[in-house]
Amino acid sequence: MQSQVLADAQTLATAAAVLIAADARAAVAARGRYVFAVSGGSTPWVMLRALAAQDVPWHAVHVLQVDERVAPAGDPLRNLTPLRASLLAPAQFHAMPVEAPDLAAAAGRYAQLLCELTGSPAVLDLVHLGLGPDGHTASLVPGDPVLDVTDLDVALTTGTYQGTRRMTLTYPALARARRVLWLVSGAEKAAMLVRLQAHDRSIPAGRVRADHALVLADHAAAPPAAP
Numbered sequence: 001m002q003s004q005v006l007a008d009a010q011t012l013a014t015a016a017a018v019l020i021a022a023d024a025r026a027a028v029a030a031r032g033r034y035v036f037a038v039s040g041g042s043t044p045w046v047m048l049r050a051l052a053a054q055d056v057p058w059h060a061v062h063v064l065q066v067d068e069r070v071a072p073a074g075d076p077l078r079n080l081t082p083l084r085a086s087l088l089a090p091a092q093f094h095a096m097p098v099e100a101p102d103l104a105a106a107a108g109r110y111a112q113l114l115c116e117l118t119g120s121p122a123v124l125d126l127v128h129l130g131l132g133p134d135g136h137t138a139s140l141v142p143g144d145p146v147l148d149v150t151d152l153d154v155a156l157t158t159g160t161y162q163g164t165r166r167m168t169l170t171y172p173a174l175a176r177a178r179r180v181l182w183l184v185s186g187a188e189k190a191a192m193l194v195r196l197q198a199h200d201r202s203i204p205a206g207r208v209r210a211d212h213a214l215v216l217a218d219h220a221a222a223p224p225a226a227p
Contacts, residue, residue, distance in 0.1 A: 135203025
C-alpha cells in the first residue's frame with residue numbers, strides 16, 4: 001500500500017482527479033472502456049467536480065456506486081443526489097437500485113451489471129474508498145454479517161447503520177479492482193488511518209486487499225512526521 005500526504009482536502013481531491021483522469025486515458029487506450037466506483041462523503045464530491053476539468057475520454061467512462069443507503073429517491077441521506085450534482089462531466093452513471101421492492105434481487109442485478117461492463121468475474125478499473133472514524137469503508141461496517149460475504153459482489157447489510165440498511169460492494173469485488181484509491185481527510189480519521197496502513201484486520205477497512213492500493217491523506221488525517 002502506497003501513501004501520500006497532501007496539504008488539505010481540496011488539494012487531495014484535485015490530486016485524485018488528476019490520477020483518475022490518467023488512469024481513465026490508459027484504460028480506454030488499452031481496453032476501450034473505464035469503469036470506476038465512487039463512495040460517499042464530502043471529499044469525493046470535490047474530486048468529481050475537479051475531474052470535469054481534466055482530459056478524460058468521457059464517452060467510454062462508466063461511474064458506479066460503491067455503496068448506498070436504502071432510502072427513497074431524494075432522501076438527503078442518499079449518496080446519489082450529491083454524486084449526480086458533482087459529476088459535471090457526461091459520464092455514463094449507474095445508480096445502485098436501492099428503491100427496488102426486492103433488494104436482494106436488485107443487488108444481484110447490480111452485480112450482473114458489473115459483469116456486463118467489465119467481464120466475469122467483474123474487475124473494476126478503480127474503486128474509490130473512504131475511511132470512517134469507526135474503521136468502516138464502503139458500507140462494510142463493524143459487526144455486520146456483510147463482512148463475511150464471499151460469494152456475492154454486491155450485498156446488503158443485515159442490520160441498520162446510522163439509521164438505514166445499506167447496499168455495498170463486498171470484499172471480493174474490491175479485491176479484484178485494478179486499483180483502490182483511498183481518500184482520507186480530517187483529524188477524526190487519524191487513528192484509523194494508522195490501523196489501515198498497518199493492515200489491521202480487526203477493522204473493516206483493514207480487510208480490504210492492499211495490492212495496487214494508494215492512500216491520499218491530508219495533513220489533518222496524517223500529520224507529516226517531525227524532522
